Amino acid sequence: MTAPDPGSSPAVEPHAPELAEKAARLRVAVIGGGVAGLVAAESIAAIGAHATVFEAQDRAGGAVRAGEADGIVFDAGAESFAVRGGHVRALLAEFGLDDRVVSPEPGGAWVAGIPGGAAPLPRGGLLGIPANPFAEDVRRVIGWSGTWRAWLDRLLPPLTIGHDHSLGRLVRKRMGARVLDRLVAPVSTGVYSAHPDDIDVDVAAPSLNAALTRAGSLSGAVAEITGGSGKAPGAAVQGLTGGMSGFVDALIARIELLGSEVRTDAQVEALERDDLGWTVRLAEQEQEQEQEQEQEQEQEQDGVVADGLGTEPADGLARFDAVIVAADEPTARRLLAPHVPELAAVAGGASPRIEIVTLVLDAPELAVAPRGSGVLTVPGSHAAKALTHSTAKWAWLRERAGNRQVVRVSFGSAGEEPATAALDDEAAASLALAEASALLGVELSAAQLRGSHRARFVQAQPSAVRGAAERRTEAADAISAVPGVGATGAWLSGTGLAQVVPHAKEEAERIRHALLWG
Numbered sequence: 183m184t185a186p187d188p189g190s191s192p193a194v195e196p197h198a199p200e201l202a203e204k205a206a207r208l209r210v211a212v213i214g215g216g217v218a219g220l221v222a223a224e225s226i227a228a229i230g231a232h233a234t235v236f237e238a239q240d241r242a243g244g245a246v247r248a249g250e251a252d253g254i255v256f257d258a259g260a261e262s263f264a265v266r267g268g269h270v271r272a273l274l275a276e277f278g279l280d281d282r283v284v285s286p287e288p289g290g291a292w293v294a295g296i297p298g299g300a301a302p303l304p305r306g307g308l309l310g311i312p313a314n315p316f317a318e319d320v321r322r323v324i325g326w327s328g329t330w331r332a333w334l335d336r337l338l339p340p341l342t343i344g345h346d347h348s349l350g351r352l353v354r355k356r357m358g359a360r361v362l363d364r365l366v367a368p369v370s371t372g373v374y375s376a377h378p379d380d381i382d383v384d385v386a387a388p389s390l391n392a393a394l395t396r397a398g399s400l401s402g403a404v405a406e407i408t409g410g411s412g413k414a415p416g417a418a419v420q421g422l423t424g425g426m427s428g429f430v431d432a433l434i435a436r437i438e439l440l441g442s443e444v445r446t447d448a449q450v451e452a453l454e455r456d457d458l459g460w461t462v463r464l465a466e467q468e469q470e471q472e473q474e475q476e477q478e479q480e481q482e483q484d485g486v487v488a489d490g491l492g493t494e495p496a497d498g499l500a501r502f503d504a505v506i507v508a509a510d511e512p513t514a515r516r517l518l519a520p521h522v523p524e525l526a527a528v529a530g531g532a533s534p535r536i537e538i539v540t541l542v543l544d545a546p547e548l549a550v551a552p553r554g555s556g557v558l559t560v561p562g563s564h565a566a567k568a569l570t571h572s573t574a575k576w577a578w579l580r581e582r583a584g585n586r587q588v589v590r591v592s593f594g595s596a597g598e599e600p601a602t603a604a605l606d607d608e609a610a611a612s613l614a615l616a617e618a619s620a621l622l623g624v625e626l627s628a629a630q631l632r633g634s635h636r637a638r639f640v641q642a643q644p645s646a647v648r649g650a651a652e653r654r655t656e657a658a659d660a661i662s663a664v665p666g667v668g669a670t671g672a673w674l675s676g677t678g679l680a681q682v683v684p685h686a687k688e689e690a691e692r693i694r695h696a697l698l699w700g
Contacts, residue, residue, distance in 0.1 A: 205694075212233055221687055251635045257426050259639065284578060307320075328361060347383060450462055507667070535641075591621075642673040668693040
């Protein structure tokens with residue numbers, strides 16, 4: 183894919199000439215080439231300093247990646263960004279990508295795994311909680327008995343949710359099991375990869391507590407927040423024509439335009455620090471050093487004096503003034519452990535394993551989008567947790583696909599291995615095809631499968647999980663207390679580009695300010 187024009191290079195911040203000269207001499211290592219690492223590197227490079235991104239994989243971008251099957255390029259990972267805060271959109275505009283920003287088609291989602299098979303996900307809700315349990319689309323999912331039980335919410339006294347109450351317990355107490363299991367759980371596992379019992383209400387829906395107190399009921403609080411629109415403030419998402427990988431292309435192009443670099447296939451084994459700065463030790467260099475040490479031992483045994491090989495950084499390996507770790511949580515903790523010992527006292531977050539199998543189908547019967555833009559599942563009812571009918575959701579992809587249909591099937595959630603984990607690619611595609619048939623209510627045969635693509639992810643613990651916010655704060659405090667060290671990424675910022683992008687920019691700003699004025 184051709185990288186978009188990154189636009190003109192931003193001016194160096196208005197420092198005095200001596201600060202500009204100082205910035206030009208600074209070197210910062212960024213460990214991890216996901217969006218967080220690329221944004222941090224671009225922010226460092228923007229002041230005239232040199233940033234080197236080390237990415238272990240053969241491609242940068244992390245969860246934002248393109249896939250290809252049957253000649254069609256599509257989003258194989260993150261396909262959109264939340265518009266809240268405006269941070270992502272502002273960066274896209276800076277890169278000249280504003281004209282490629284698009285909104286999804288208004289197809290709506292369905293929920294599967296209920297009596298009758300599937301039904302449209304009711305509108306007018308928040309996290310699956312209905313504003314009106316008597317609405318026809320709500321009754322279709324939870325039945326009359328579920329509706330009457332949910333109505334009791336109006337008779338219960340209002341309460342303060344507080345930090346000790348999970349979303350699951352709140353909904354179960356006020357509206358009953360059917361609302362929880364058939365409406366809230368599919369949304370929670372589909373969006374957060376976590377059960378509602380583990381979701382912190384104050385994080386997932388910050389205004390719900392106060393609205394419940396004012397309205398006197400949970401359904402009334404949802405109606406107040408959504409205004410009957412069916413979407414909570416900040417819930418809207420947008421994507422890019424051609425796929426979100428265009429964002430990654432633009433970040434890399436800008437970094438290189440500013441004189442910095444992105445190195446792929448560069449797995450960092452260790453970070454070392456001395457009086458002269460930081461050294462990044464790559465896995466291949468560790469192997470070379472081990473070989474050199476073995477040679478030294480052999481020479482000593484043979485009476486030959488060793489020449490000190492391996493005591494200095496490998497040839498071509500520069501020292502850095504600071505390091506920003508933007509890797510996944512397990513890697514970040516391993517690299518930071520020798521330098522931020524206090525981090526060991528901060529509990530780690532569970533990281534769900536997710537797999538997305540994208541199918542390209544010769545299935546004209548799907549052109550009418552029989553079940554909207556996608557399907558969420560009641561936990562335990564299907565092997566897949568969700569399905570996205572991509573050619574129904576994104577007009578640009580529908581145009582590229584022509585008569586073909588593109589469908590994404592997602593597997594895996596917190597505490598649950600993906601059903602595809604032990605399968606080879608062919609078997610994973612067959613399972614995804616069977617799940618697509620069941621979730622879309624259309625019999626799809628192997629003969630209709632034109633191609634498939636499989637992507638694996640280790641997702642950071644969702645920010646809405648109870649206790650996650652406190653753990654992130656403790657970890658960030660421990661890291662920021664050590665000079666010359668920064669860290670960013672979804673495990674510290676929360677998941678989603680709307681949280682990752684501003685956090686990465688803020689952390690880069692903290693590091694560059696310390697280097698220039700510290």
